[in-house]
Amino acid sequence: MFDYVIVGAGLAGCVMAERIAAVSDKKVLIIEKRNHIGGNCYDYYDENGILIHKYGPHIFHTNLKHIWEYLSQFTDWYEYQHKVLGFIDGKKVPIPFNLNTLHELLPESLAEKLEEKLIDKFSFNTKIPILELKKSEDKDFKLLADFVYEKVFLNYTKKQWGVKPEELDSSVTERVPIHISRDNRYFQDKYQGIPKNGYHKLFEKMLKNPNIKLMLNTNFKEVIKIIDNKIYLLEKEFKGKLIFTGQIDELFNYEFGELPYRSLKFKSETIDKKYFQEVGTVNYPNNYEFTRITEFKHLTGQKQEKTNIIKEYPEIYNKEKNIPYYPIPKKENKNLYAKYLKNKKKINNLIIVGRLAEYKYYNMDLVVNEVFTKFKENILNE
Numbered sequence: 001m002f003d004y005v006i007v008g009a010g011l012a013g014c015v016m017a018e019r020i021a022a023v024s025d026k027k028v029l030i031i032e033k034r035n036h037i038g039g040n041c042y043d044y045y046d047e048n049g050i051l052i053h054k055y056g057p058h059i060f061h062t063n064l065k066h067i068w069e070y071l072s073q074f075t076d077w078y079e080y081q082h083k084v085l086g087f088i089d090g091k092k093v094p095i096p097f098n099l100n101t102l103h104e105l106l107p108e109s110l111a112e113k114l115e116e117k118l119i120d121k122f123s124f125n126t127k128i129p130i131l132e133l134k135k136s137e138d139k140d141f142k143l144l145a146d147f148v149y150e151k152v153f154l155n156y157t158k159k160q161w162g163v164k165p166e167e168l169d170s171s172v173t174e175r176v177p178i179h180i181s182r183d184n185r186y187f188q189d190k191y192q193g194i195p196k197n198g199y200h201k202l203f204e205k206m207l208k209n210p211n212i213k214l215m216l217n218t219n220f221k222e223v224i225k226i227i228d229n230k231i232y233l234l235e236k237e238f239k240g241k242l243i244f245t246g247q248i249d250e251l252f253n254y255e256f257g258e259l260p261y262r263s264l265k266f267k268s269e270t271i272d273k274k275y276f277q278e279v280g281t282v283n284y285p286n287n288y289e290f291t292r293i294t295e296f297k298h299l300t301g302q303k304q305e306k307t308n309i310i311k312e313y314p315e316i317y318n319k320e321k322n323i324p325y326y327p328i329p330k331k332e333n334k335n336l337y338a339k340y341l342k343n344k345k346k347i348n349n350l351i352i353v354g355r356l357a358e359y360k361y362y363n364m365d366l367v368v369n370e371v372f373t374k375f376k377e378n379i380l381n382e
């Protein structure tokens with residue numbers, strides 16, 4: 001009855017289902033364990049009509065025109081450019097650290113001198129990783145790098161990941177830049193926005209195709225069995241393809257042990273005033289237990305009398321209790337993942353895609369792009 005079965009109705013699963021149903025005109029069943037579609041991008045309206053991103057703020061941003069155009073078939077956009085402030089030394093200053101941040105936190109004469117030297121050495125509107133600056137022979141650059149590392153990066157990383165930065169892949173530290181510019185936006189991508197009526201509506205529209213059937217509140221293990229590397233759907237051998245967007249270690253019954261993740265707890269509060277903070281997100285690297293506060297009305301442009309905020313508390317991941325949000329970027333975890341990936345060959349007709357199955361932190365645009373690639377390679381010409 002079905003040509004394809006997809007595990008997971010998150011972004012990866014929904015885009016794959018839409019492509020198969022619309023382009024290949026084949027029948028798809030999606031199995032999802034939560035009670036809603038959209039995975040971590042899911043949003044809903046609260047009792048005051050405020051649109052909340054249930055699993056933390058999701059700002060769509062990309063330089064890939066074809067991805068923007070593809071998603072624009074399913075939604076109009078609120079043209080939002082994300083701004084983040086960091087609460088540092090008692091002040092709220094632009095993040096990522098840029099020339100405006102420099103002037104707000106350092107004495108004016110020092111800030112002016114550093115600005116001139118940075119532009120001279122690296123030129124205006126460039127991004128320079130703080131680790132590169134730290135290695136510099138120049139005493140002023142080293143001082144600046146140490147300052148940003150201590151005030152912006154170190155404690156945020158410890159809270160977010162529960163370990164010191166040096167215990168993570170160097171790729172994490174390497175990515176943190178100083179932006180030699182006056183641009184206070186968090187992202188510089190060409191296309192940025194929030195779906196006007198929410199991500200949920202976008203996903204509903206994607207799945208509105210008679211070729212797609214959806215099964216919510218169902219763990220794939222209740223309906224799918226793998227025996228002798230063959231796939232069984234409700235006890236019958238399934239000859240179509242299985243597209244898996246869940247956790248790869250779960251698929252293989254944790255054969256080599258669990259892949260580690262970092263989880264989060266979200267505490268939502270309604271506040272009886274029009275706005276709570278100046279911008280969409282304020283980071284708290286050095287104070288409090290939470291890492292950041294997001295106020296959704298900034299993201300969506302809604303004008304309600306009340307407002308809603310979410311505080312994010314990083315947590316240890318436990319598969320019985322919470323959700324695996326972030327793969328932990330460490331070499332030993334990548335090696336463990338590689339072992340699972342080798343197992344993939346053992347199951348006939350298995351395609352893996354998405355952030356859990358690939359054990360990779362992916363922004364939304366790259367998830368869509370990855371689905372496009374896998375669709376083209378494995379399905380389009382069948």
Ligand SMILES: Cc1cc2nc3c(=O)[nH]c(=O)nc-3n(C[C@H](O)[C@H](O)[C@H](O)COP(=O)(O)OP(=O)(O)OC[C@H]3O[C@@H](n4cnc5c(N)ncnc54)[C@H](O)[C@@H]3O)c2cc1C
Nearest residue numbers: 008010011012033039040056058059220246354355363364
């Ligand atoms: C806090 C946070 C903020 C983010 N902010 C941004 C942002 O601003 N911009 C951006 O571009 N990206 C952001 N992302 C990344 C974005 O969430 C991901 O790119 C996207 O959600 C990945 O989609 P996915 O389908 O791969 O995974 P998911 O959304 O996790 O979907 C996987 C689905 O599979 C289901 N599933 C898992 N196991 C099973 C099972 N056993 N049986 C049945 N179903 C199962 C899950 O319930 C889930 O619905 C953020 C991520 C987080 C965690």
